Amino acid sequence: MEKYFEKLKNNGFKLTPRRRAIIDLFVSCGSHLSPEMVWHKLKLKFKRCGLPGVYRNLEALLKCGILVRIQQADRKKHYGLCVSGDNHHHHITCIKCGKVEDIKDCAIRGIDKIKGYKIVSHFMQVNGICASCRE
Amino acid sequence: MEKYFEKLKNNGFKLTPRRRAIIDLFVSCGSHLSPEMVWHKLKLKFKRCGLPGVYRNLEALLKCGILVRIQQADRKKHYGLCVSGDNHHHHITCIKCGKVEDIKDCAIRGIDKIKGYKIVSHFMQVNGICASCRE
DNA sequence: CTGTAAATAGAAACAATTTCTATTTAGTAT
DNA sequence: ATACTAAATAGAAATTGTTTCTATTTACAG
Structure with a gap:
């Protein structure tokens, strides 16, 4: 903390207080959240609380490396706690409970070229069902 | 064709005619396009031509496997010709010219579980600079 | 405890996409 | 060829997710 x-x-x-609450929220839920989900949770604590403020704070927390942005199939932004710090990694998401975990192994890392392309960046998102949701 | x-x-x-033109467009440009880019091109051919119609047609072409949807960093949808047919594959995009090529090798394919997660789906997008844009 | 830059709410703007309604058209059946 | 019908269309309007703007409030350095 x-x-x-x-x-x-x-x-x-x-x-x-807003930022403290947002960090709390991510720590206690241990999964990824969309700005709107964060907003709904915050409104329970703070009567006056705008969605634009949530966006600003999520971006601020992203900038200092507390959160990561997770790409989902929908058009919404999603954020999760950044567990691995600054190290390069990807995410696996449980489609049942929304939990996000880091995948440290990266198939692309260290590869310089594919098909003659000089690789600049890449992005991988894996979706699955976690052990506890599966039993 | x-x-x-x-x-x-x-x-x-x-x-x-709309669909024929859209397919033509993708065949001749050989890269991926956003709905808006498709719309601009179509307006040169058809004076009356709405953006909603473009969206509908791109989805139709996606459904029959003529196009694929490519995930970009921005919030726009992007589509490209589906070269590999129904086979599982990913895409590498040239950030200079927008060309899209298929990557057949997939690090995840065949892997059943990661970190106890039963893998349901995954998505990978690689961005780079192609040979001709690099010289 | 005071001053100042940063954080805030709320309204409004914006951008991408989808829905709706009435009209037109492709392709089948005549 | 011609008529029919379901699908495709344009354009307006609605929806959704996000950002910008302005005035007010607040964290924290001095």
């Missing part, structure tokens, strides 16, 4: 507040400070961001 | 018209028919779709 403290380490997150450190990160905020190191990046010149203030520690506000 | 004929094979595309076959596919339309096999899926219960009619072969309309």
